[in-house]
Amino acid sequence: MGINKRTNRSQLLTSWKNQEDAAPGLFSLQLQPSSEYYIYWNMSEHFWTSGTWDPQGRLFSLVPEMRLNYIYNFSFVDNENESYFTYSVYNNSILSRFIMDFSGQVKQLSWLETTKQWNLFWSMPRQQCEVYRLCGPFGVCSETTDNFCQCLQGFTQKSPSEWNLSDWSGGCRRVTNLSCGPNKPANLRNDRFFELTYMKLPENPQSLGVEGTVGCQAVCLNNCSCTAYAYEDGTCSIWTGDLYNVQKYGQGNSNGKTLYLRLAASDVPESGNKSGTSAGIIAGSATAAAAAVLLAIVLFGAWRWRRAAGRSSTSQEGSLLAFGYRDLQTATRNFSEKLGGGGFGSVFKGTLADSSIVAVKQLEGMSQGEKQFRTEVSTIGTIQHVNLVRLRGFCSEGTRKLLVYEYMPNRSLDFHLFSPSNAPLDWGTRYQIALGTARGLTYLHEKCRDCIIHCDIKPENILLDAEFCPKVADFGLAKLMGREFSRVLTTMRGTRGYLAPEWISGVAITTKADVYSYGMMLFEFISGRRNSQQSEDGRVHFFPTLAAKKLAEGKDDLIELIDPRLERAADMDELVRLCRVACWCVQDEEKDRPSMGQVVQILEGVVDVTTPPIPRSLQVFSYDENQEHIVFFTESSSSGLSSNSRSNTSTNSMTQ
Incomplete structure (x- = not known):
């Protein structure tokens, strides 16, 4: 896979259109004269590079996975006639594939005879959402969903059959057209904006010298081509036409921004309309007030019930409970049964009101403030894996910081x-x-x-x-x-x-x-x-x-x-x-x-x-x-x- 220097022609590795259609797809891998590979989208934009070849390390500088492996022998040839990368397999009995996948990732795979499946050795880019325009126009990518691509609020798939084959490049179309321009019927309501939080903003914004969120919104609303806006750090950015490379981050991600998506008024749910027009705000005020009262009653009742139950098992899957110190003091019988200890603090056995057994860790030497502590604990609480201990809740009252984990009956490995x-x-x-x-x-x-x-x-x-x-x-x-x-x-x-x-x-x-x-x-x-x-x-x-x-x-x-x-x-x-x-x-x-x-x-x-x-x-x-x-x-x-x-x-x- 390289360059013929005499003819100045490159040999490309091009993806399939989708998992069933072997027609040429959007993504191609090509060697550059600088001895590095690019992945191209539609042969017009490159969004990933391997870095240059390092002859001492026998790897491309931005692919450290090549450094230590036990299957492949990598090499790079560069002379007056040609440049190319090649690899061989140490064990001739191993079957290997190197593909430009329709997902936009380069993948190296080896056949695992025991499971009769191809095993992924490595892929680049490492994250699927790093692939350029993976989800097409008005699609949003998320690493936390199985299908990676979804349509933005108010949009639907252009071609469901292609999406079923994991070809999301066609993107999404509006459910309802915008109401804008001089020919708009008088009885139609103005467009509204739907707030999207923790987002990676789309590509190619236009920056404007406009003060404040309200002014930025007004500029977008008065431009019939404007489809979204954002106001971050005193800068107003608007987007016209299709939106590409939108990505949804996880809750609490510090890189996440807020994007306001322009939709027809009928496509904006009232609960999600956090940036509507003034008419929408007035019309919904009575409903919002009633909802707030009802929500307060429900939350107060839930708080009372959770407190009566010792805050033991009232959370939904994946959420964390905020325990009171007295609750944990009662659950552990005043921290009487110690399970172990270390540099972070001591661990005690406890029993909650629902009879579930937990391990309570008293953290020592904490120097963080309340807000930072809760932020970090929330991040830990979202991590779920069969080989990781699950965090059930926490306590933060002044200098008292405790974590509540699921209980492991067979103790720690050192004991055995x-x-x-x-x-x-x-x-x-x-x-x-x-x-x-x-x-x-x-x-x-x-x-x-x-x-x-x-x-x-x-x-x-x-x-x-x-x-x-x-x-x-x-x-x-x-x-x-x-x-x-x-x-x-x-x-x-x-x-x-x-x-x-x-x-x-x-x-x-x-x-x-x-x-x-x-x-x-x-x-x-x-x-x-x-x-x-x-x-x-x-x-x-x-x-x-x-x-x-x-x-x-x-x-x-x-x-x-x-x-x-x-x-x-x-x-x-x-x-x-x-x-x-x-x-x-x-x-x-x-x-x-x-x-x-x-x-x-x-x-x-x-x-x-x-x-x-x-x-x-x-x-x-x-x-x-x-x-x-x-x-x-x-x-x-x-x-x-x-x-x-x-x-x-x-x-x-x-x-x-």
């Missing part, structure tokens, strides 16, 4: 991994917990509207439900804690062994910090003990070094690494896969670690994984198999000193 009095988790359960945890983190990193970095992945924060399904807890709290979190994290007992090297250097933290912590935790899945242990004679035993060393040497006795309580009962393919993933995750450089999405693919068996190099941070330790202890090497000496004489030094280096 490290307690000698408990029956050990079998290998199959451990592997599924590792996979489920990776899926939960993938959702936080890649699927949420705003990327969420957990910052504190460890067994204590992996909870297990009645079926031992893992659920990641405490996500979003790093942001909630604000600046205090860095201090909490560095002083938190049992956490420092999971910290990525970049925490120490002070650089900005990315999702790869979670990947590192996850990798350290995987070693504990394998061994059934803490990674770092100090024996009575002062010797430090650091399991990741032993595992990485055995893996690099290609030894066949990896089975010796597993928890002795399992009596060697483990799937060898899964053991090798887990060891390799763990070592890749704890690489010193962020760029060398996989994403959590790639980890999921590896653990699912979709992607093969190669043997990683031993990270430098692990190479400073050498595992003495005869003495069964760690030897610490200084940079200036080739001989090792046993940890008897350097125990303090090795321990400090490890924890840092």
Whole structure:
């Protein structure tokens, strides 16, 4: 796929029209003379670029997913005759597809024989709504809906048959024509405006020097071609003709703007007419007053009933309850049954008025104000995934800040991994917990509207439900804690062994910090003990070094690494896969670690994984198999000193 420099012609990759029609579609992929690819809409507008080819990294600069993979070998050829990108598959038994999809995204897929389906390796642009004019005129795109595209209020699909095939490019048409111009019948009401909140505004606005929202509205109303207006930060913007690239953000998104859409008066519901003409306001005043009284009565009754029920289970799915502190004090019997604790605060078991059991976390060290706290908690509450603990509600009364979570009867993972009095988790359960945890983190990193970095992945924060399904807890709290979190994290007992090297250097933290912590935790899945242990004679035993060393040497006795309580009962393919993933995750450089999405693919068996190099941070330790202890090497000496004489030094280096 490239350019013939002699004929100056490019080879295009063009999409189908839709999922059933192989006629040429709107989207094409084309290599540019600058050694980067563009995706074009209708061969006139490009809306995505791969970035230029990096020969050292063997990837396009804006496609970091290419950096660490175990299926494809990428290359780029550039000489006096031609330039082109190509790839091969390491394993010839793997079937691969690279397509310009009718969705407007470039996709790379591999065939998964176990499920008889094509598995998506990566797609660009990453978000479907980033595709140019995906939903056509007067269509609105949303990442939170299954079909992505909907019609704006007052509009309907131009071609329902095409929409059923996920071809939304035809867009939408008005249900009722606007009433505008000198020939408008006298008995027709003026057009009105429908308020759309949390929107990405359409393309190609016209900016006008008009003061105030009322003045901006009047300008649009007096222009028969004007279809919408917005007034943001003292600037009046209007749109004429069709509206393209409108996007609906989630509730509370800070990037969202307010758009006023022009509709015929009959297409504006009274409840949604927040910016109508003066006549509409006068006509609806009596109805609005009556509705307000009725709403107040209903809300007061709901408040009384919710309070009587202890605010326990009166919310709809996905909503959060605001608990009173006394309610939670009663539910937890004055916080008498402690389930656990950490840097964020202590957790207590509670029973609500409807007999449902919850876990109540008392947050400590909070520095946020009321409004900011409620905003952040609301964001956390909207996140739903089978491998994430569900937040049911919160309490915010002055300095008292508490979160109410669903209760996990099988407690946290550390209770089952490290307690000698408990029956050990079998290998199959451990592997599924590792996979489920990776899926939960993938959702936080890649699927949420705003990327969420957990910052504190460890067994204590992996909870297990009645079926031992893992659920990641405490996500979003790093942001909630604000600046205090860095201090909490560095002083938190049992956490420092999971910290990525970049925490120490002070650089900005990315999702790869979670990947590192996850990798350290995987070693504990394998061994059934803490990674770092100090024996009575002062010797430090650091399991990741032993595992990485055995893996690099290609030894066949990896089975010796597993928890002795399992009596060697483990799937060898899964053991090798887990060891390799763990070592890749704890690489010193962020760029060398996989994403959590790639980890999921590896653990699912979709992607093969190669043997990683031993990270430098692990190479400073050498595992003495005869003495069964760690030897610490200084940079200036080739001989090792046993940890008897350097125990303090090795321990400090490890924890840092």
